[in-house]
Amino acid sequence: MGSETSSTNPARPSDVLPTPATRAGRDGLDALLARPDRAVIALDFDGTLAPIVADPEQARAHPDAVPALAALAPKVAAVTVVTGRPAGVAVRYGGFAGVPGLEHLVVLGHYGAERWDAVTGTVSAPAPHPGVAAARAELPGVLDRAGAWHGTWVEEKGRAVAVHTRRATDPQAAFEALRAPLAELAARHGLVVEPGRFVLELRPPGMDKGVALLDHVRGIGATSVLYAGDDLGDLPAYAAVDRLRAEGVPGLLVCSGSTEVTELSKRADVVVDGPEGVVRLLKGLAARLA
Secondary structure, three states, rough: OOOEEOOOOOOHHOOOEEEEOOOOHHHHHHHHHOOOOHEEEEEEEOOOEEOOOOOHHEEEEOOOOHHHHHHHHOOOEEEEEEEEEEEHHHHHHOOOOOOOOOOOEEEHHHHHHHHEOOHHHHHHOOOOOOOOOOHHHHHHHHHHHOOOOOOOOOOOOOOEEEEEOOOOOOOHHHHHHHHHHHHHHHHHOOOOEEOOEEEEEEEEEOOOHHHHHHHHHHHHOOOOEEEEEOOOOHHHHHHHHHHHHOOOOEEEEEEEEEOOHHHHHOOOOOOOOOOHHHHHHHHHHHHHOO
């Protein structure tokens, strides 16, 4: 597991960066620092740039996240937010629009099915999968039959629909009770279920954060990549970084640590303390590259 220990190289306090726990992670950080103009900085939103909250509609980026991104973005090839949220929602909740320094920010929403470009301020996306509307219509009955209606909250995401159990009396029990019935509902309508931190999301297959990240990094022609995430939906992005490493593109895996999900921390090169730790890392990179 990584840690927020400082680099062994002498540095001013504002330049202090975590020392990756793996050789691959150290190679990724070295490559990023050596050629920042060819580096992609990619980050999840909820739990990484924004603290997890009981009501997803109240999620907002950490107050220092946008200034840190704006300081770093002009020094690297690209800064990209990769999220399961609709791209436009992530832009609003993140406060990313119209920020000096973030003119070329890209938000890949719905696991890459949508793309928002700061330079145009527009979202591009294919037509919604018809199975999402069909599954959404059946959800109340499914939740009722599972005995898990009370305390759950359904989030309408346009191209997906998510059932949150964080506000249930026993969030984990509700989560486990809904796994099988929601998987059956998804399968009937050609969808897949993406589990997360007390949330089960029904969405179309064929797109995930790994596919989105690979396409983005390769499209830019980056020579290094940093990816930061916190939840199970970020594991495909971790796998994409591993694949890029195998192809000769160094990468750094960062986990925005929590006690709710530990799978990422076991695979990460660096583990930081939630969104606040992610912000410190971004500030450290910007200071080192100044």
